[in-house]
Amino acid sequence: MKLSQKAEYALRAMIHLARESAGGGARPATQIAKDEELPEKFLEQILSDLRKQGLVKSRRGAVGGYNLARAGGKITVGEVLRAMDGPLVPRLEVSAARSGSANLTLQCLRLVWRKLAVGISGVVDNLTLQDLCDTVEEQGAALDYSI
Amino acid sequence: MKLSQKAEYALRAMIHLARESAGGGARPATQIAKDEELPEKFLEQILSDLRKQGLVKSRRGAVGGYNLARAGGKITVGEVLRAMDGPLVPRLEVSAARSGSANLTLQCLRLVWRKLAVGISGVVDNLTLQDLCDTVEEQGAALDYSI
């Protein structure tokens, strides 16, 4: 049950934009990379993907950079993660009908995946970038390293 | 957000044992492999791991095989998945203290991971092998391919 590094980087970049670029100006990838300690060229690719998924807007040229495509309160964590990794829960590719025992087992699996999907979606689809910024801000910076 | 094939196979084997071997006799790996259409030698390794984690009991020799270590109602899906894949949620290995912006971002991440952990655990740690068997059995075999 692992999330890709790419998805983590994407989320970090998005959180950065939500916090840092509320004031209009576009933020160059190089600066995001430096501030958030992300590999620069890799981040470029990620931002490009995020743009294609409609999560950020870009602007080229001398004063170019990136911005959230919508307000931070309108972008959920789930959108970001799924934009990078696809579906968040294992999908059962049922080839053909199976024999009796195997078939019952696969039904059990489906049940698990479905419940997992509900649980995970319940979290990430109801959590916006703004929520994150707000919570961390009000908690202060020195709290809860226990994960 | 992907589960390893190994974890899926393990869960399938455990569900098989929960359903099929309630009546005492140990079930050989070869038969599990055949019934559930799992790669035989790979399954051997998986069962060996499950044994080391205390989830199945094995018996060697001519009438040997595997059995659940406890009743199916006492083994959760979460135990099985974690036995194979380790923690189900990304763990943030915080190296050193970061600069201001990166640090705030990492706190946001921690918040996400923590909420995800709660959501996922809430599902898999409250779902036993017995639950799965019961649900599927009472629903009948021809239901709900929609995942």
Place this chain on the structure above:
DNA sequence: CCAAATCCCTACTTATCCCATAGGAATAAT
């Protein structure tokens, strides 16, 4: 127009690690 800054695209490399296979040693029943 020119230079600088930036996004954009594509190909490549590298490393990791999952998935599986193979062969045989230990153990137990008949």
Place this chain on the structure above:
DNA sequence: ATTATTCCTATGGGATAAGTAGGGATTTGG
């Protein structure tokens, strides 16, 4: 003994993730 099984270790192949590199396209400012 023979047969059926678990148990252990090593190995390979292949996919995929993670990151690098280089250069083209676009915009701003002088």
